[in-house]
Amino acid sequence: MNSPCGEIKGVEYREEFVAVDKSVRLKVMAFRQSAAQDKSPVLFVAGWISSFSGWVPFIRALAGERDVYYLETREKESAIIENENLLEDDDFSIYQNAEDIIKVAEHFGLNCPQTIACGSSLGATSLLEAMKKGRLNVGSAFLVGPNSEFAAPRPLWWILSLPVCFYRPFTYFLKWYLRHFRVDAEKEPEQMERYKKMLKTVNPSRLKHSARSVILGKYQVWESIETIRVPVAVAYALSDKLHDLNNLLLIAKRLPCSKLNECPSNFYMHSEHLLADINALEQDIRTTTKNKHDRENHKITT
Template sequence: EYMCNVSDGISLKVIDFTPQNVSQGKPVIIFVAGWISLISGWKDVLKVLTAEHRVIYLESREKQSSTVPDVKKVSFSIERLKLDIGEIIEKVIPPSEKFILAGSSLGASAILEYCGSEKQKPLSVVLIAPNTEFRFPKILGTIIPALHPSLYFAVKPVIKWYLRNFRLDKKNSSEQVKKYENTLDCADPYKLKANALAIRNYAIWEQIVNINVPCLIIGATTDKLHDTEDIKRLLKIIPDSTYIELKSNMETHSEKAGRVIMEYMQGGSG
């Protein structure tokens, strides 16, 4: 575990898992989790992946772990997250070494944009419930710009209520509700606001051109937070893409999802 500096002065937390008997020919997996996501939510997926592969888990800049000298002077946009991925790859992956990019939600969006750049290409990418658009409801679109970050804890119950009742399946996925509420409890309100403002009204459709990398997209049947119809639209745009739909958001964070990823990598990219 270490901090890695990027070009605009921010330091990002990197957790490097290297199994003792890792084969030299196996690609490194760089994993970029979703919006303010906690590593604890990915422990089951990582358990499977780290058994055979070196996995570099990158915590993106909106997370509490990053060191940011001045939140007001840096960007938290998808474009900047894409640059972070490229800079971390240059720092930790030798040019001759093969790697795979995997991520979820916001991390998956940044990975897609990275793959459209002229940077070093991965063998393949794995996108778990990628966000193709970020559309805040009117109530949050009004609250967030006007809200001072210090008041975040006062409105946090409102955000939790909105997610619980309109964006999450609280009846069938109580564990998912608990996970996201814990994520909100651990968020840095200053970074959270800066990131929310930077990504509001974001849509990926004009950004994903020339994606010539094999791609596995994993969705979830009951996941209200990530639009499966938009994910299916992605499949039509990315030429070499495979779609696997699991039952729920919780299943996309499970050992089963880890095994799905391993099978895909072994079938097409080592």
């Protein structure tokens, strides 16, 4: 099977649709090294309307040195859903995403401390929800712009009650809103271009369910966040206006083992350059673990 990001030397690619319940199967793109590598595998979960095309440079670099499993959550067009008309807002919630992530991780043998969880925006928040109380038992996480909540101006709430047929035309308003209020289109033109492309491929019905769940349901990440005991890097860029910096800082403060990872731009956080930051996180963890073992061995011998 041809990889959606082109051939990568030494990498075998395949796609699998994993059943997460009786009526839903989620697409996973698996990039596997043909030879053993001394690198932790990555389970990657992208953001709300994020498409794979926006992550190609980063995934190519990442998959060039380790196994990568790219999961598309159930609001994406790729999900296979039977009797979709019977599903409700809660079926597209972050809590449901967390359950799905855990099942996919178990399916591929990734629910273990050897795995690095990686994701952005809604995907990053869903990973945090899954990691609470150690249910997603990964060894560390690298999260780009996780959201503590998904607020929308109250005057726009009426849009969430519109029939699905209005959602395609509404994307024109959403592009205008993003450009003028949520994205610095001058400093981050690539970010705006990604959103324009993504909005052309969204599934309106699923997007509506997902938006209603997090906005009208008033989701917040704080409950039990202190139970996430593994190292978590929270990546952000000062030029990224879409993700609230104060909330990012508070997430990092509330996580027991976190570090802030400032990046020069949103473009950087979607590029091959981000690989260096993930490698640095992995090396820090290995060094800390080795030093801990050395101290314990020294105590035993003395």
